Amino acid sequence: MKVILFGATGMVGQGVLRECLLDPGVSKVLAVGRTPTGQAHPKLKELLHRDFTDFSPLERELGGWDACFYCLGVSSAGMKEDDYRRVTHDFTLAAAKLLARLNPGMTFVFVSGMGTDSSERGRVMWARVKGATENALLKLPFKRAVMFRPAFIRPMHGVASRTPLYRVLYASMRPLFGLLEALFPKYATTTERVGRAMLRVARDGAPKPVLESWELDALGR
């Protein structure tokens, strides 16, 4: 299986990259991003790109892939809706439209989050934007598009958030991870299980197009 990965430098993406590189069924990983991952591996190739609203300059490289794991995303904290929409919705759709055209047999997995608002009309800005993004992705002619809605994700194997505030939060919460998982097992997963669940979905399909935290966690176990 050949996998394209967006957001490979982020907390979720680093975890997904690790699982892809470890999986003997994955022959190639193409990481598309604006920052190098800093990793070297025989299966890994990287494409650095600047304008995430236009991937046409990369068109020759983006055909012939089986799966795309889209882990690029930002926290909405302190962001205006237009700016958050540009990164969350516009970047994702710019990549996904091109990939769907070039790879009709592709499985596309998008990381949204618990509480995403499929009605696109609720009061919570990030949830509306993620909902609009999910809805648009589900209309594209992929073989399969699957939305992951994790809640709390425990970073494993040394992966870290790109967001400084989250790095501090995760570091201070580390002693509480076990307690959180015991108290709220439905809402806790790990970067390892998210990565494994994506690979499982790309290989075997998903029971439904939108997977909540406990559903994707079960697929990754």
Ligand SMILES: NC(=O)c1ccc[n+]([C@@H]2O[C@H](COP(=O)([O-])OP(=O)(O)OC[C@H]3O[C@@H](n4cnc5c(N)ncnc54)[C@H](OP(=O)(O)O)[C@@H]3O)[C@@H](O)[C@H]2O)c1
């Ligand atoms: N972490 C969690 O617990 C959690 C829970 C639920 C849902 N999610 C969702 O999962 C997704 C990834 O979260 P994360 O925790 O992995 O975030 P993160 O650690 O902050 O990483 C964000 C990733 O997106 C890339 N990115 C951000 N802004 C970009 C831009 N303007 N242009 C190009 N690339 C950009 C970053 O690339 P650079 O390295 O170049 O900055 C990095 O690869 C988000 O959509 C988030 O909402 C996360």
